[in-house]
Amino acid sequence: MAQKQLKNFFKTFLTKERIFSNKQVLQSNYLPDNILHRDDQINMLASILAPSLNFEKPSNIFIYGKTGTGKTVSVNYTTENLLAVSKEQNVPLKTIYINCKLKRVADTEYRLIATLIKEFSNVSVPFTGLPTDEVYRIFYELLDKEKIMLIIILDEIDQLVKKTGDEFLYNLTRINSDLKNSVISLIGISNDLLFVDNLDARIKSSLGEEELVFPPYDATQIQDILLERAKKAFKEGVILPGVVEKCAALAAREHGDARRAIDLLRIAGELAEREEKDKLSVEYIDKAQHKIESDRILDTISTQPKHFQAVLFAIINSTSNYRNKDFISSGVLYNEYVEICEKTGLRPLTQRSVSNIIAELDMLGLIDANVISKGRGGRTKEIRQAIPPSLQQRVNEILQKSLGF
DNA sequence: CACCGTTCAGTTGAACTAAGCAACGGAATTCGG
DNA sequence: GAATTCCGTTGCTTAGTTCAACTGAACGGTGGA
Incomplete structure (x- = not known):
């Protein structure tokens, strides 16, 4: 032009x-001033949270519902109003919203607490090097320095638990008994309806004091x-x-x-x-x-780490049409992957790690992987790409560029 | 033909290791009197 | 002599590796009809 x-x-x-x-x-971050068809849930939520205005600890809440059923909006809407009132009434109330799914923000126990600290005050915690206990201690001290009512909202909490276990939930719920001035209350949001079932019984009872379901x-x-x-x-x-x-x-x-x-x-x-x-x-x-x-x-695809891209590239390369095979088995894939690594100067990871990557790519829906047993032929994953044909060209370009071909 | 132990080629969970980081504490250096 | 800087040590997290147990159906041998 x-x-x-x-x-x-x-x-x-x-x-x-x-x-x-x-x-x-x-826009996805828009908070409407009137939320339709969620009156029951919001009222319920409000009545559970209301005691916080008297500085009484509200029950911990557990919220389930599929994506896009208004969980996050409803919670934000309610806490937003609660905050407004608390400000009028001079109640020291604070809410922290954390999405546990975000990589490198809150995908381990340590990082979750670190981000909590960062959100809570501007104290920054080193992103590695400290014992987790120490980070808890810092959080705890900051919290107890003044009287405050803290409501922590953990979105997509199931992801974090799946990855790192439920220890952190126990620690967080237990903090209250040590705090002299402040009070914390948890709101856990999960997409997975069965998530609570495989939680430790102690946590189940303390976190699930109240439960809310958001139907589609x-x-x-x-x-x-x-x-x-x-x-x-x-x-x-x-x-x-x-x-x-x-x-x-x-x-x-x-x-x-x-x-x-x-x-x-x-x-x-x-x-x-x-x-x-x-x-x-x-x-x-x-x-x-x-x-x-x-x-x-x-x-x-473009935000995945290099090794993920290399694996994906290997999959696409060997399942493209010209090789008249639409799937690849893990052994073959691994060799292919190593070859690509050599070409691009990447140090290849072990088969074990590649296995993890495959599982992850499967979760992301970029590939389709099924474990199949071929009798004496051993067992493998049959891996197919799940990228619509119309996009393959562009995906290929992105990968090649990113891998430096 | 039905049954059953063997076998293959990965999968998967757990323990372990290397790399990178922060805090700690003692040694070395600097500084002001 | 006190304050500051430097540096090795220790202990932590995390990504990735190593180890080993496990898997599940086809293969091929066995026995019974």
């Missing part, structure tokens, strides 16, 4: 009749939510009939994931806008659906 044109481009971009009136509303939304509920948001986000008359309905239907099929529905609507809007349309028609929903999926895949 020549420079003159570029200037014009930006100008018209600004003056262009835009589809959105307030896109913020569809059905199609009409999602429609309500979408309509509400759409009214604020889009200019009037932009959305053609059937769009919201289609969005809702698609999301309802995916276990009632409202976040997905909202994303869908936003992306669809963005796509339409980019094509300089002033109406949002149904076809953009399909395009958005497609885009979301491909963005997710491309994003997860």
